[in-house]
Amino acid sequence: MQYMLIFAESEIDFAKRDDPAEAPAYWGAWNAYISAMRSAGVIVSGEGLQPPHTATTVRLRNGERLVHDGPYADSKEALGGFFVIEARDLDGALEWAAQSPAALYGSVEVRPTLPPPPEAA
Amino acid sequence: MTQDTRRSAEAAARSSYGRLLALLAVSARDLAAAEDALAEAFVAALRSWPEKGVPDNPEAWLLTVAQREVGRVRRHGGVRAAAAATLETLYRESAERTDSLPDRRLALLFVCAHPAIDEAIRTPLMLQTVLGLDAARIADAFLVAPTTMSQRLVRAKNKIRATGIRFAEPGPEDLPGRLEAVLDAIYAAYGAGWDALPGAEGEIAGFTSEAIFLARLLVNLLPAAPEAKGLLALMLYCEARAPARRGAEGGFVPLAEQDPARWSREAIVEAEALLREAAQAKQFGRYQCEAAIQSLHVQRGITGRGHWHALLALYDLLAERAPSLGALVAGAAVRAEAGQPVAALAALDALPAKRVEHYQPYWVTRTHILSRLGLDSLEARTKALSLTRDPAVRAHLEVR
Numbered sequence: 001m002q003y004m005l006i007f008a009e010s011e012i013d014f015a016k017r018d019d020p021a022e023a024p025a026y027w028g029a030w031n032a033y034i035s036a037m038r039s040a041g042v043i044v045s046g047e048g049l050q051p052p053h054t055a056t057t058v059r060l061r062n063g064e065r066l067v068h069d070g071p072y073a074d075s076k077e078a079l080g081g082f083f084v085i086e087a088r089d090l091d092g093a094l095e096w097a098a099q100s101p102a103a104l105y106g107s108v109e110v111r112p113t114l115p116p117p118p119e120a121a
Numbered sequence: 122m123t124q125d126t127r128r129s130a131e132a133a134a135r136s137s138y139g140r141l142l143a144l145l146a147v148s149a150r151d152l153a154a155a156e157d158a159l160a161e162a163f164v165a166a167l168r169s170w171p172e173k174g175v176p177d178n179p180e181a182w183l184l185t186v187a188q189r190e191v192g193r194v195r196r197h198g199g200v201r202a203a204a205a206a207t208l209e210t211l212y213r214e215s216a217e218r219t220d221s222l223p224d225r226r227l228a229l230l231f232v233c234a235h236p237a238i239d240e241a242i243r244t245p246l247m248l249q250t251v252l253g254l255d256a257a258r259i260a261d262a263f264l265v266a267p268t269t270m271s272q273r274l275v276r277a278k279n280k281i282r283a284t285g286i287r288f289a290e291p292g293p294e295d296l297p298g299r300l301e302a303v304l305d306a307i308y309a310a311y312g313a314g315w316d317a318l319p320g321a322e323g324e325i326a327g328f329t330s331e332a333i334f335l336a337r338l339l340v341n342l343l344p345a346a347p348e349a350k351g352l353l354a355l356m357l358y359c360e361a362r363a364p365a366r367r368g369a370e371g372g373f374v375p376l377a378e379q380d381p382a383r384w385s386r387e388a389i390v391e392a393e394a395l396l397r398e399a400a401q402a403k404q405f406g407r408y409q410c411e412a413a414i415q416s417l418h419v420q421r422g423i424t425g426r427g428h429w430h431a432l433l434a435l436y437d438l439l440a441e442r443a444p445s446l447g448a449l450v451a452g453a454a455v456r457a458e459a460g461q462p463v464a465a466l467a468a469l470d471a472l473p474a475k476r477v478e479h480y481q482p483y484w485v486t487r488t489h490i491l492s493r494l495g496l497d498s499l500e501a502r503t504k505a506l507s508l509t510r511d512p513a514v515r516a517h518l519e520v521r
Contacts, residue, residue, distance in 0.1 A: 001285045089150075090237060091287040112284050 002044055003093035004084050006109040007102035008077035014051040029101040037085065037096060046083030077106055084113060135334065138253035141184055143225040147288040149191045152232070152250060153278040158190035159183070180222055226251055227290050227342040230335075234302035235286050242277045243306040244313070249274055251338075252331055262313040262328050300343070304352050304408060307335045311356050329363075332356060340395070350399035351409030354392040358415035361388035373513040381422040389419055407443040410435055429459035446472070446480055454486045462493050481508040485518065 016022035030048075037043050055071040071078055080102065087093040090110070097108040138159075145155035162183045176182040232238075233246040245263060248254045260270035280286075291299040311332035336353040343349055365383035368374050396412050414435045417428045436452035449472060457465035469477075469487055477483040484505035491498035502518070509515045 089285045089287040094237075 001087060001089065001093075002084055002113040003087055003090070004082055004111050004113055005093070005097050005100065006082050006111065007080045007100060007106065008109065009080035009102055009106040010077050013102075013105055014078070014080065017051075026101070033100050036099070037083065042085045042087065042096065044084040044086055046081070046085075048081035049079060051080075052078035080106070135252050137180055139226050139229070139251040139338075140222060140224055141180060141187065142250055142253070143229040144184060144222060145187055145191060146232070146250070147225045147228050148188070149195075150285065150288050151191075151282045153275070153282060154191055154194060155187075156250070156278075158187040158194065161190045162187035184222065224342065225288075226338060228288050230303050230339065230342075231291055231299055232281060232286055232288055234299070234306045235281075236299075236302065237284060237286060238277055238280065239273075240302075242273050243302065244309040245270060245274060246277050247306055247335065248310060248328075248331060251335065254331070296346075300346060300348065303339065304348055307332050307339065308352060308356075308408075310335065311359075329356070329360060333360065345402070347399035347402035347404050348406040348408050350395045351406060351412045354395040354399065354412035355408055355415055357388045357392035357395070358412060358419060361385040361392065361419070367513065371513055373511070373517040375517065376418060376422075379422060381419075384419070384422065392416070405438075407439065410439045410442060411448075414439070427458065429455060433459045446476055447482065450477075450480070450483050450486050454489065457486075457490045457493060462490055466490050466494065479508060481505060484508060488518075 013026075016026040034043075034046075052071045055069075057068055057070060057072045059066045085093060085096055087096065090112070093110050093112075097103060097110045100108055102108050141162075142152075142155055142159055145158060146152050149155050149158075165186050166179070166183060170176075170179075229251055230247060233250060234243045238246065245256075245259045248259050249256065256271040256274055257267040259274075260267040263270065265273075290296075310328050313328045333353070333356050336349065336356060339346070339349045340353050361384045362376070362379060364385065365379040365381075366374055374380075392412065393416065396409065396416060399409050399412075414432060417432050417435070421427055432455045433452070436448065436455055439448045440452055449468070453465045453468040456462075456468060466487075469483065469490065472483070484501050487501040488498045488505050491501055506515060506518055509518060
């Protein structure tokens with residue numbers, strides 16, 4: 001099965017990325033995590049994301065395009081990145097989620113991806 | 122059929138249902154599909170057995186039919202050829218070894234109490250899947266509408282399938298955490314039966330024996346887990362005293378006034394043995410602690426010796442490990458008996474008002490300690506009475 005690991009980080013965590021004192025540890029932890037997943041061959045795809053202040057949200061209402069600054073939901077933690085991984089079961093996916101740096105200071109949501117739609121008979 | 126024969130027939134059916142469902146669910150990794158297939162197999166048995174006679178191994182027969190049914194539904198849905206292959210293997214294996222079916226109920230228990238499953242539905246899920254109880258009966262004991270309970274159970278099973286929760290026993294490293302959830306869910310089943318006991322008759326009162334069945338099963342499947350033995354011992358001590366909780370006219374009899382001759386000796390002996398075995402593992406835990414407390418209460422009934430200080434020490438340990446409201450209030454009651462009523466009252470005062478507001482044992486204990494200290498207990502007594510639903514317990518409190 002495939003699962004998406006959705007990493008949520010706080011504003012403080014996002015700030016670590018560019019803080020000379022914090023950045024080496026921050027990126028070191030992520031690099032170690034990603035290479036562990038890569039050598040296990042579980043990664044299907046994945047990206048890190050720029051901080052939530054770079055987000056722009058679009059909605060179409062009554063034919064009108066509403067664009068506003070910021071992420072779709074304002075919350076303490078924001079989406080920092082994701083991976084889609086191949087795992088035998090939920091427990092296998094949770095194992096990888098628990099090893100991520102985000103599990104230590106933020107949170108990781110684990111969700112199975114939708115299986116491909118059934119073929120037309 | 123006598124009561125005993127009926128009970129053993131029920132136990133056999135229950136045991137068989139859980140075994141078959143566990144085998145099916147583990148291979149299909151889908152509880153809902155396994156349940157549907159097993160139901161189909163039972164229907165097929167009702168059609169076929171009266172005509173062709175009962176097969177030599179009814180369980181293997183049911184399993185084979187149910188496995189075909191899972192396979193049929195799978196092929197129909199056009200999904201997962203791999204799972205179908207697993208089923209084929211299992212089907213061949215079971216056909217070869219029809220005499221003894223492997224017991225996978227432990228994996229099933231762990232799926233039901235998986236951390237990804239809402240805590241409130243774990244116990245109902247166990248009662249339904251491992252014991253085959255119907256949703257309406259479970260709903261009664263958990264005080265929700267049958268349709269609500271069915272919906273919650275369906276939702277939980279959907280989550281198990283959709284998220285691909287592992288159908289296997291957890292490894293040694295995550296066993297302690299996962300086992301605790303299983304134990305808690307079994308104890309909750311016992312609680313649901315016990316709470317319903319006063320005044321309730323027949324059906325609802327039955328969950329205590331279901332919980333004991335599950336705990337016994339767990340002890341058999343995980344003989345190295347001392348906490349499983351602790352839980353079984355704890356429930357057996359409580360069961361042993363159940364007949365003595367009511368007087369000749371149905372009135373409530375508190376522990377201190379119970380006639381030990383009316384306690385079940387058999388249950389106490391079994392509980393004591395379990396607790397001793399558990400202690401040999403030298404891994405003390407919450408359930409062993411609670412069982413040890415019950416053991417002392419039982420000894421007091423038999424020998425007349427209070428053991429209040431030993432009890433107090435155990436309650437302090439329990440408060441560290443599992444500071445439930447029940448444990449803290451009972452600990453305060455024991456503190457008062459151990460000759461420290463002032464400290465006992467202080468312990469009650471320290472509990473947050475919001476948590477104790479509707480907790481009947483708190484107000485009963487408070488009444489008791491206040492009158493012991495010669496203080497005004499009218500308010501606490503009134504509150505205790507207003508929270509007591511069981512008429513026999515009310516009558517007991519009013520007399521006092």
